[in-house]
Amino acid sequence: MRNSIYISKTIVWIMPLILLALLLFPVPSFGRGEEVASYINRYKQYEVSTGYYEQYEVRPRHQSPLVRKFRGVDREPFAYSSTSASIRNRNHLADSHRAIKFYDNRRCEECHINETRDIHTVRANMTCRQCHGPEPIASIDHYYSPMNPIRRHAYICSKCHEGASASFATYVIHEPAAGALSTKTSFPALYYSYWFMLILLAGTLAFFIPHSILMGVRELFGKRKERTGDDDADDAH
Amino acid sequence: MMMQTMRIKRFSLLDRGFHFFLILTFLIQTATGFSRLFLPTTWGKKLNAVLGGYETSIFIHKWVGVLMILGFILHTLYLLTRIDWKNLGTSLFGPDSLIPNIHDAKHLWQRILWFFGIGPRPKMGRWAYWEKFDYWAVYWGMPLLAITGVMLMYPIIASNYVPGWTLNIAVLLHRAEAILAVSYIFIVHFYVGHLRPSSFPMNEAMFAGSIPMEELEDEKPAWLEQLKNEGKLETAKVTPPSPLYKVIYFVFGYTALGFGVYLLINGIIYSRYITLH
Numbered sequence: 001m002r003n004s005i006y007i008s009k010t011i012v013w014i015m016p017l018i019l020l021a022l023l024l025f026p027v028p029s030f031g032r033g034e035e036v037a038s039y040i041n042r043y044k045q046y047e048v049s050t051g052y053y054e055q056y057e058v059r060p061r062h063q064s065p066l067v068r069k070f071r072g073v074d075r076e077p078f079a080y081s082s083t084s085a086s087i088r089n090r091n092h093l094a095d096s097h098r099a100i101k102f103y104d105n106r107r108c109e110e111c112h113i114n115e116t117r118d119i120h121t122v123r124a125n126m127t128c129r130q131c132h133g134p135e136p137i138a139s140i141d142h143y144y145s146p147m148n149p150i151r152r153h154a155y156i157c158s159k160c161h162e163g164a165s166a167s168f169a170t171y172v173i174h175e176p177a178a179g180a181l182s183t184k185t186s187f188p189a190l191y192y193s194y195w196f197m198l199i200l201l202a203g204t205l206a207f208f209i210p211h212s213i214l215m216g217v218r219e220l221f222g223k224r225k226e227r228t229g230d231d232d233a234d235d236a237h
Numbered sequence: 238m239m240m241q242t243m244r245i246k247r248f249s250l251l252d253r254g255f256h257f258f259l260i261l262t263f264l265i266q267t268a269t270g271f272s273r274l275f276l277p278t279t280w281g282k283k284l285n286a287v288l289g290g291y292e293t294s295i296f297i298h299k300w301v302g303v304l305m306i307l308g309f310i311l312h313t314l315y316l317l318t319r320i321d322w323k324n325l326g327t328s329l330f331g332p333d334s335l336i337p338n339i340h341d342a343k344h345l346w347q348r349i350l351w352f353f354g355i356g357p358r359p360k361m362g363r364w365a366y367w368e369k370f371d372y373w374a375v376y377w378g379m380p381l382l383a384i385t386g387v388m389l390m391y392p393i394i395a396s397n398y399v400p401g402w403t404l405n406i407a408v409l410l411h412r413a414e415a416i417l418a419v420s421y422i423f424i425v426h427f428y429v430g431h432l433r434p435s436s437f438p439m440n441e442a443m444f445a446g447s448i449p450m451e452e453l454e455d456e457k458p459a460w461l462e463q464l465k466n467e468g469k470l471e472t473a474k475v476t477p478p479s480p481l482y483k484v485i486y487f488v489f490g491y492t493a494l495g496f497g498v499y500l501l502i503n504g505i506i507y508s509r510y511i512t513l514h
Contacts, residue, residue, distance in 0.1 A: 008317070008318040117512075165397065167399075167401045197417070204421060209425065214352040
């Protein structure tokens, strides 16, 4: 008994101490994944705290969860031409909308309707220009684009999220539909999380709702039987 | 004079305190969370306005969430102090333990047979298998909601530890787990606690702390037998709750039920306008 009290008391004292120690530990930065030499570590802290970046670049695109597959036209059975692949892939152009017909009279959402349904647009009422900038809008992967993953956190994210790091900028703003089969190849982590949670939700309710209904119905019959039995007994008297 | 029903103690004051704390925080989290989740809908906007608007509702959601985490940690510490370390085997796997065992699987099978009238009613012990599920569901739901919630609360710091794209997954998991918890509590738990014939109008055990002897004989005959064998039946007898206290917990219970059903029905109606991520 004394032993039990001793162990219980020890737990009660040790657990808050562990929690306190966790709070006092310095913030690690291994997830940020920036390629920096050790002598500028102090500068890195300054950047994170102020959101002001300069001097060095970060390692490009190492953490993207999106598995990008650009379908090469030359692999199609009927290719447009021997060079059309580079024209159809607009991810590296200085003007990503180059040669689109009647571009001046069009609105972004006419072609990019799915990109207007994410949290940034729906919740924060942000417009496309606030991140993608003025015309000409460079392709995401164009080397000098502010949206390029090597500097997106500094030029775009930090405008609202002070101290955003390269790791933070890997958040996928325009998420693909989580349950879609195409997401299995483009963002597998999202796809499998979605289906796991959906099966868990459906499975739990699919078991417990019929279980509860059957329990209720059976109890109702039981009570009715008891009542009928009582009535019969009363009648006998 | 009418003889008062004999009652047997089922939950301590602290147990009931934890449950009451969970009811309050869960309802606040559901209301504030739904007001954000359903913000693109007219109902969501109205609910959000009632809860103080876009910024205030998330402020409440975040800090009540922190309170919930602290309550969860305290409860876990309390749970550890309840373990009899000297008789660890009996303490963890005995009839008074909440840890699922082979008897629960047996009871589930017997109960299914009983549902269809092809078997006798299983003799339940202190904790029925669905009560154990209710208890441990909190232990998978709370850590998931807490970790993803803290990640979303401090996304910049979180992205120092893990890649930023895990925030996409965190949003999905937080919403899906919250919807699962809300659906389960407001459909299954409320039905079992309030509306099924043997509980109607309300299973008072979690508020009164005790259950009538008839309920014990009917629902938990194995526990009654255990109390008799251990000679603890006399010490487990308690006085019934006062009428005033009964009125208070009936009003509170039905307010919680009504509020939960209101959120659930509107959630179902407007569910087509929202996504899990």
